[in-house]
Amino acid sequence: MKVRVDLDRCVGHGRCYELAGSVFAEDDRGHCLVKRSTIPPELEVAARRGAENCPEDAIVIEEE
Amino acid sequence: MSTPNPNPENRQINIIDPAFTLNPQPVYDEVLTRYRVAKTIGLNSPVISRYEDVIWALRHPEIFSSEMDMHVGLGTERPMIPQQLDPPLQTRYRKILDLQFSRARVMEIEPDVRRHANELIDQFVDAGECEFDRDFAIPLPCRAFLRMMGLPQEDLELFLELKNGIIRPPIANPYDIAAAKEYRAKTGKRIYAYFEALIDDREKSPRDDMMTYFTKVELDGKKLTRNEILDICFLFLLGGLDTVTATLGCSVFYLAENPEHRRRLAEDPSLVPAAVEELLRWQTPVTIVPRILKQDWELDGVQMKAGSMVSLLIGAANVDEQEFGAGEGKCVHFERERNRHIAFGAGPHRCLGSHLARMELRVGLEEWHRRIPSYSIKAGETPRVSPGIREVMYLPLVWEKGGAA
Ligand code: HEM
Numbered sequence: 266m267k268v269r270v271d272l273d274r275c276v277g278h279g280r281c282y283e284l285a286g287s288v289f290a291e292d293d294r295g296h297c298l299v300k301r302s303t304i305p306p307e308l309e310v311a312a313r314r315g316a317e318n319c320p321e322d323a324i325v326i327e328e329e
Numbered sequence: 330m331s332t333p334n335p336n337p338e339n340r341q342i343n344i345i346d347p348a349f350t351l352n353p354q355p356v357y358d359e360v361l362t363r364y365r366v367a368k369t370i371g372l373n374s375p376v377i378s379r380y381e382d383v384i385w386a387l388r389h390p391e392i393f394s395s396e397m398d399m400h401v402g403l404g405t406e407r408p409m410i411p412q413q414l415d416p417p418l419q420t421r422y423r424k425i426l427d428l429q430f431s432r433a434r435v436m437e438i439e440p441d442v443r444r445h446a447n448e449l450i451d452q453f454v455d456a457g458e459c460e461f462d463r464d465f466a467i468p469l470p471c472r473a474f475l476r477m478m479g480l481p482q483e484d485l486e487l488f489l490e491l492k493n494g495i496i497r498p499p500i501a502n503p504y505d506i507a508a509a510k511e512y513r514a515k516t517g518k519r520i521y522a523y524f525e526a527l528i529d530d531r532e533k534s535p536r537d538d539m540m541t542y543f544t545k546v547e548l549d550g551k552k553l554t555r556n557e558i559l560d561i562c563f564l565f566l567l568g569g570l571d572t573v574t575a576t577l578g579c580s581v582f583y584l585a586e587n588p589e590h591r592r593r594l595a596e597d598p599s600l601v602p603a604a605v606e607e608l609l610r611w612q613t614p615v616t617i618v619p620r621i622l623k624q625d626w627e628l629d630g631v632q633m634k635a636g637s638m639v640s641l642l643i644g645a646a647n648v649d650e651q652e653f654g655a656g657e658g659k660c661v662h663f664e665r666e667r668n669r670h671i672a673f674g675a676g677p678h679r680c681l682g683s684h685l686a687r688m689e690l691r692v693g694l695e696e697w698h699r700r701i702p703s704y705s706i707k708a709g710e711t712p713r714v715s716p717g718i719r720e721v722m723y724l725p726l727v728w729e730k731g732g733a734a
Pocket residue numbers: 395410411412413419423564565568569570572573576614615618619671672673674675677678679680681682683685686687
C-alpha cells in the first residue's frame with residue numbers, strides 16, 4: 266500500500282496525525298506530512314483510518 | 330432521499346426560535362429530507378444543509394466569498410483577518426497564523442490549562458453544585474486564551490466584558506438594533522485600544538509571546554501594520570472564547586441528560602478525544618456559517634443572485650446520513666470509525682483555533698469527569714440555550730459531595 270497527501274487539498278484539520286501518528290505527522294503549520302509513503306502491512310489499518318477521517322479527502326491511498 | 334418541495338416559498342425554517350437552539354435536530358431532519366435549499370425566518374437568506382453541498386461551498390471561496398464586513402456590524406472598523414477575507418490574501422495571513430496555532434504549540438500550554446481547570450473545579454466541588462456556564466464553561470476558555478496569548482490572567486474580567494459588549498450588548502431592550510450597534514461600536518473602540526496598548530508595550534519590551542510575534546513577523550518581506558495586528562486580535566476575542574464555552578456547555582448538557590454516555594466517559598478517559606469529536610458533530614455549536622455569492626447561482630430550482638448572502642447550515646451537514654450512514658448519522662457513537670464532521674468548518678477557512686479548542690475540550694472533559702464523575706441537572710430546573718452560537722447559558726448541575734481530589 267502507498268500513501269500520499271495532496272497538499273493542495275490539505276488545510277490542516279490534523280485528523281490524520283491525531284488518529285494515525287505512526288503514518289502521518291504535522292509540519293510547522295499543522296499540515297500533513299506522510300512519514301513513510303510505503304506502508305507496511307501492520308500499519309495499513311492506521312493509514313486507512315487517517316485517510317478516512319480527513320474532511321478534505323486530501324489523503325490518497327493506492328493499493329498494490 | 331430528495332423530495333423537492335414544489336413551492337420554494339414554503340420552504341421556511343425558523344432558526345431563531347428558542348426551540349431550535351435547544352434542540353435543532355428536528356429542523357435538521359426537515360431540511361435534509363425535504364429542502365435542499367430552505368428559506369429562513371430570522372435570517373434573510375437561503376440556507377443550504379447537505380454535507381456534500383455545504384463542503385463544496387466551503388471549498389469554493391471564489392463563488393462563496395467571506396468578504397462581508399459590511400453585512401455584520403460587529404463593532405469593527407475594517408474586515409477581521411483572516412475570516413472576512415478570501416484567498417489568496419486570506420491564505421497569506423494563514424501562513425503566519427497557523428504557525429502559532431499548530432497542535433505542537435498548543436501542547437506547550439496544556440499543563441497550564443489543566444491546572445486552570447482544576448483551580449476552577451476546586452472552587453465548587455465541595456458545594457455539590459454549580460452553574461456550569463458561569464463557573465466552568467466561561468472562565469476556562471478565557472484563561473486558556475490569555476495563556477495562549479501571553480496576557481495576564483488578571484485581565485479575565487475585562488476580557489469577558491469586552492467580548493460580551495460585542496456578542497451580547499447589555500442594553501435595556503435587546504431588540505433595539507440602533508442601541509446595540511452603538512454599544513458595539515463603543516466596545517469595538519475599547520478593544521482596539523486594549524490591543525494597541527499591548528502592541529506599544531511589546532514594541533518597547535519584546536517578550537517570548539504571541540503579541541511580540543505579531544510585532545516582529547514578516548509577510549512577504551513586510552512587517553504587519555498596526556491595523557493588521559488589531560484586525561487579527563479582534564477576531565481572536567470574538568472567535569476564541571464563546572465557541573469553546575458553547576461547546577463545553579453543549580457537551581456536558583448532553584452528557585447530563587444521557588447518563589449511559591456520561592458513565593462510559595467517566596469510567597474510561599481514553600474515550601474522551603473521540604467523545605469530543607462526536608459531541609462537536611452532534612451539537613455543532615456554531616450552527617451556521619455565512620457567505621456572499623460572487624456570481625448568480627442556482628441549486629434545486631432556487632435562483633440566487635450575485636451579492637446576496639447564503640447560509641451554510643453546518644449543524645445539519647454534520648448529521649447528514651449520506652455522509653455519516655443511514656441511521657448512524659442520527660446516533661451518538663463515541664467509537665465512530667469515520668467522523669469527518671465540519672464543526673470547525675472546512676476548506677481554506679478551517680478554524681484557526683481548532684487545535685487549541687480540541688485541547689481545551691479534552692482537558693476540560695477529562696478533569697471534570699475525573700473529579701465529578703457523576704452529576705445531573707438540578708431537579709426542577711430547565712437549562713437555557715442562547716440563539717446564534719449555542720451557548721448553554723444556564724446549566725445548573727448537582728452531584729454528591731466528596732468526589733476525587
Ligand atoms: C469549539 C470551539 C470552536 C468552534 C466550534 C469554532 C468554529 C469555527 C468555524 C466553523 C470557523 C469557520 C468560519 C468560516 O468558514 O467562515 C472558524 C474559524 C475561525 N476560528 Fe474557530 N471555532 C472554535 C474555536 C476557536 C478558537 C479557540 C479560536 C482561537 C483563536 C478560533 C479562531 C478562529 C479564527 C481566527 C477563524 C477564522 C479562520 C479563517 O477565516 O481563516 N476558533 N471557527
